[in-house]
Amino acid sequence: MNDKNIMESHMGTTAIKISARDVQVYYGDNHAIKDVSIDIEDKTVTAFIGPSGCGKSTFLRCLNRMNDTIDICKVTGSIRIDDEDIYDRRVDPVQLRAKVGMVFQKPNPFPKSIYDNVAYGPRIHGLAQNKADLDDIVERALRRGAIWNEVKDRLQSPGIGLSGGQQQRLCIARAVATEPEVLLMDEPCSALDPIATAQVEELIDELRQSFSVVIVTHSMQQAARVSQKTAFFHLGNMVEYGETGQIFTTPQDPRTESYITGRIG
Amino acid sequence: MSTTSLLVIAILILATLGYFLASKRAISTAGGDRRKLHSLPVYYGSNAAMFTAIPALGVLLIWLLAQPMLVERNVLSTIPDKLITEGSSIGLVMSDVRRVADGLEVVVSTGTLSQNETLKLDTEQTDIRALLAGVGAAVGSDVLPEMLEVAQNYRAQTKMGQLWMVLSIAPLALIGFALSVLAAKPTFRARNTVERGILALLVLAASLAILTTICIVFSMLFESINFFKLHPWTDFFFGGSWAPNFRGDSDLSILPLLWGTIYISIIALIVAVPVGLFAAIYLSEYAGPRVRAFAKPLLEILAGIPTIVYGLFALVTVGPALVRVFGRGEEGLLGVEWMSGATAVLTAGLVMGIMLIPFVSSLSDDIINAVPQSLRDGSLGLGATPSETIRQVVLPAALPGIVGAVLLAASRAIGETMIVVLGAGAIAKFSANPLEAMTTITTRIVSQLTGDTDFASPETLVAFALGLTLFVLTLGLNVIALYIVRKYREQYD
Ligand SMILES: Nc1ncnc2c1ncn2[C@@H]1O[C@H](COP(=O)(O)OP(=O)(O)O)[C@@H](O)[C@H]1O
């Protein structure tokens, strides 16, 4: 698997989708992200790993400005997506979030029907011309979320009624439906059982065809299975970033090595 | 000092003594080694105090409640017919007897006469009325010899009762004291006993609250039944007019009052629900921590203003202001003559709505806050604006809870009294015009029960039937509301 990843990323495009420079994040006095610079490639799965509390989620939330919703959070430095500074004052964070979708740790379907959950984003952004168009978008999103076959007969039943794994795939479909360019996933499998996890991981691998995917995970096996690039975070610093295979086989930094051999966690 | 208070003090002293003796004894039987005791010495002491005081005080309480009733029943049968004059009743005579007997006790305690002298009193030689007046006990008429005899009988029985009370309660306290002090040994599980005692105390408090509620309902129920014996229930529930007439033959229908109540409540809700809900949305979704820290307590203070103050506000500010707009013909703001007086459905409804705003907003705020943050994040993460998120995700998720809050507010509006007494007027009628004075169930209860009342006439008793109907209405609303709110809470727990 690792060999295949390395091969693929060598062959694949290396277009840079997101480029972050000297990013600092403060929660009040707590300096949560220190000097992080990273280039995230398009059509690639990038994994953020590291011990809990090291700032993985915080950094991920910088990429679609979800940190704006936290009053005490302050972000400095530059983050450019497609060479456009997303913290520029002319950028509308609401518009940005349509372009940079997000899937959360806990499945969070809205208290609406399955159909309305998926149609939520397209409706807000006016992506559909008419009802037939919307039906089409919903179906395509559910298919890409690998859940169409399970729900096609009960699109009008509530999303809450699905199992945990189905709910998470519904949330992925919901994020995909707004046609984002980047998909951020914060520990998307941590609330799921192994079978549901395997389904979601398979799905992530397929999503790579169309998006740049950034996934936070606390499971190193998962990072190894789904990602081509891996970044290791420790105490707010990004310690090491490189090909997934290389990070797991020949880490350069002693802290990375301790972490992946299970000495810090 | 009276026998009862002496007895109580004695019991408390004994309990304190038991506390110290038992804890001492527990330590000494353990050979001075606290670790051998099952419980801390404090528990042995508390156990002894508990067993000394609580049974004795409990029996004392029951005795104090029961004795006057028993004595009165005995004495009642000895009252000669001669004492029951025209226009009086046996109940009135009995209360005179009580006043004379109690007065004589005061005479003894102030030292004017000795106990024996009061027993030998004679209406021929002493003016007992004057004697009693001298110690501040007023009796309505001259004391007749028969009256004095009955009163002396009453005193004798009371004395006897008190003697028995001391004779039965003192040993009870002593037995509790002795047993619990003797039980203070290392093997005795005093801690568990005290725990059970505390449990019993808590259960007692809880059941008292429930019992009084039940008693209130039953007393309302009995008076209502009395009312329905005197007045046809069909008129009460289905009649069309409210015209009480203290000379009898009144129309006492609840419907016009119910109409006024509901009309005013609806206006109040039309004011309170949108404003309260928007305030809650602003506070929970938009306001920064500093605004919230300032505005939330402020709203809660508003909720604590006594309703009579709102009533005054209706009377002196809102009512006249409305008249300036809708009344006074050419001089008014609109140049119309629609409103003649300050009291009107609209006045009361507006002010009641203002009163309910903090209530609705603080309940809704709690409910909106209970909607998980993950739903908001999910919506914002899809590129929705905050207001889209609120309209399409937060409010639908919170809707059942908000409906519950509105029902609770409605039940408060229906039961509200002071604002409508001052702001709504006193005319019972069916009208759709909000600028007219109308009246509500609560105001009519107040007016039927104030002033000279005769608790045997339907015009007075109707208040209880009105109260009971109101109670059933608000209880029903509350039950539905709490059910909905609870259902909603479960959804996210
Ligand atoms: N909403 C917040 N408010 C204040 N501090 C936060 C908040 N979220 C995270 N932090 C702090 O930022 C640091 C990084 O947290 P986080 O990004 O959640 O770590 P991770 O996802 O790697 O476990 C932690 O010290 C945490 O306490």
Ligand SMILES: [Mg+2]
């Ligand atoms: Mg995290």
